[in-house]
Amino acid sequence: MKELYLLRHAKAKRASGGMQDCHRPLSRRGQRQMAAMAGPLQRLGALDGEIHVSTTTRTRQTLLALDEQLPASSLAGRARYPHELHTFDWKSLRTWITALPPGCDRIILIGHNPALLGLARWLFKQAPTELPTGGLLGLSLPVDSWQELGKHQAERVSRLTPTETSHALFRKQAPRPPDLDQASMDKRVLGLLTHQFRMVRALEPGVTAGFDPEFLHQYRVNLRRSRAIGESVRAIGRVPGLKRVLKHLKQRARATSDLRDLDVFLETLDQQPPSVSEQTLTAVHDWLEHQRRERHAALSHAMAQPAYAHDMARWQRLLSDKVLRRALKAVTPEQVESVLAERILQHDTDLAALADDSPDTSLHELRKAVKRIRYLAELDPRRYRAFLAGLKRRQTLLGEFQDLCTQQAWIRACIEVLSDAGPSGSARKECLGWLDSLEARKAELHRAVMALDPLTETASSP
Template identity: 55%
Template sequence: MLELYLLRHAKAKREGEKLPDAERPLSQRGRCQAAAMAPALMRWGALEGEVVSSPARRTRETLEAMAEALPEGTPAPVAHFDEALYTFDGEALRAWLQTLPEGNRRLLVVGHNPALLELARWLSSKAPDSLPTGGLLHLRLPGESWQALKKHAAEELACLIPEQVSHELFLRRAPAPPELRKADLAGRLQGQLGHLYRLVRALEPGVMAGIDPEFLHQYRVNLRRSRAIGEAVLATVRQAGNGKAPGLKKRLKTLKQRAQATSDLRDLDVFLESLAQAPPPLQASTRRALHDWLNERAREQHECLCRQLGQPDYAEQMQAWQAFLDGDGFWQALARLSASRVEAVLDERIAGHDSDLAALTPDAPDEAFHDLRKAVKRIRYLAELDPKRHRRFLKGLKQRQTLLGDFQDLCTRQAWIAAFAASSPKAPRRRQECDAWCDALEAQKRALREQIMALEPLCEPGPAAR
């Protein structure tokens, strides 16, 4: 099996009157693209074989920017520069490839379009229609000889672009939010939900690439926000007494399931990030074992999530949600909403929160604090239906959400630490270290419990105070 990686140089500055094409440098955006692609090339194994590049300045600088972005201690790829790769002709590039000697089965070619894309299309019938700057194609080819390559012989093809590995770069092309300042409540809600749907779908490639955890975080946030807004609509319509929103409850259940499918992976990402920022109180060997174990769990969870996102029923469910949002039934339900009904439901939720807060005790189960966190989120999402009216109130929720979120994180870490310890039953010393760490986290949880129970009730004299 031959492994071929085709990397288009990152974005270069436009050709100037006195600057030959081969001397065009990278733009600032191009440097960001190259740096973002570095971990992706590492994960895909593109830097493990021979690296051959066009000698053009923009390809050289692409490699340089990637090398600078590699983790500390990672050797920079040693590239060979070949004048034959400074070509825009796919046939010329194919002819060069077929002259390579046997021996190296993994090759990264850094070059130019349209040559790279034309070569990919010759090798695979599934090649994409375009290859943006900084984009990478990975092809698996049968046999062991480059000379024996045949048309459409690739057994697998994968594509990755900078906007799928860097959420910061993705934001440049992310769906723009609609202008809703002059919309009424119904129009604003439908506009918000439609925008959230477009964001979720646009984030999916980045989630599946699995390079930047921010894609997963934003995907999860927007799914949960969609569900929360939908639940607020459902609760408000029901508050009217005879209001209905046929099909909404079923759609919200689907959104909940899709969001829950991301929970473990998101928790693992947060835990791994915390380990990188502050080494845990473990011996070096145990820390390495924990890090490797968590990474393996994250890999498994990511593969599982990717399989779900790739299933036909996922696309069908998401398209059904979009159709529901655009349907007359949902619009009629939105038309029955009013600010006073929203306020009535908000007051009910605040009263329920205050009752649950007052019932907390130092010995209350962790789940009681988790339920309170969920209640605060539901209150926030409902208040955000009219953010101007509740600006001060929303600002005051921030500390409460932070405390409850920190408590949730500590509980999650305890669960993963216990699972890690249980995975090595023949390592009693490791178990002792993990137990001691969990005890330390338990002390932090007790302190947070006291802070949470000391919070003031949310209930205020009336809507004007919010």
């Protein structure tokens, strides 16, 4: 089996002042692309084998940018620069590859389009039709020697681009939110729902790539915001088909919950490690990473199934349905205000009912209610600007409480696994102490939530 990785050079500056094409350097964007791709390339094993680089300035600087991010890998010292790789002809690349010695099982080529893409499509019929700057194609080839390469012989092809590894890069190319400041309520609701649908679809590649947790976070936010707005529309009037769509949005958002909790917990461990030994922390961290990988694989598999595509298609059809548009025309700011007032009143009732011994679930339900209130108020952000600003501390307190609860659940599950593996008693004792410290912080937050003012005292009036 041979592994072939094709990496297109990062974004380069345009030639100017008589500069030859081969001397074009990387742009700042190109440098950022490689900073985002370095870790994922290493995790994929794409840099483990031989490294062959075109002789142009932009391909050399692509490798140097990776080398800067991964100094321990000595990429620049291992690289070779065959002049044959400075080509835009895929057949020339094929000729060069088939002359490689059979003992080399894994290589990465840093070169140019259309040669890289043409070679990939010759090796695998269903290969992608595009390869942006900084993008990678990985092919698995069931051959013992490079001389045996044949048309459409690759068993699989994988694709990874900088905008799938970095949400910061993705954000620069993400769908732009519509300008709805002067829009009527019905056009505002439809505009927001349509934008959120587009964002969900645009975020999917980053979610399945799994290298930047922010993709999953924003994916969840857009699913849940759409559901919250849709539920508000249902509270005002009946829309055929909306209930079913909302049910599936809820299921899709719920399928991401464990993975998102793990992402947050792992980030917390990196930024604020607990007072436990390095050995215990490593054991917990490794177990959490294993759980994260399993759940990410399950989510990616689910998103690749026909049922997922069917759910997305149903959602898209609803957004373009005249029935929805007619129903939205009946939505007025006054109706939104009425539904919002009902939700605020229910929130305040639940807040007043909180006691020192109230279960954690009471605060979880309060957190969900605050989110639904916020999403509804965001339908008219100018009207509720001060009110929305006042929700921030409330959401922060309830969000931190929720995070602590999920962290406790994962630690308890980890203790069971560690116990089965027969760890020393000190590791279990440390984890139990860790749980106690989280419980103490939860108690502080519980009291802080109980001390919050009712939302009716902070809600702004038109």
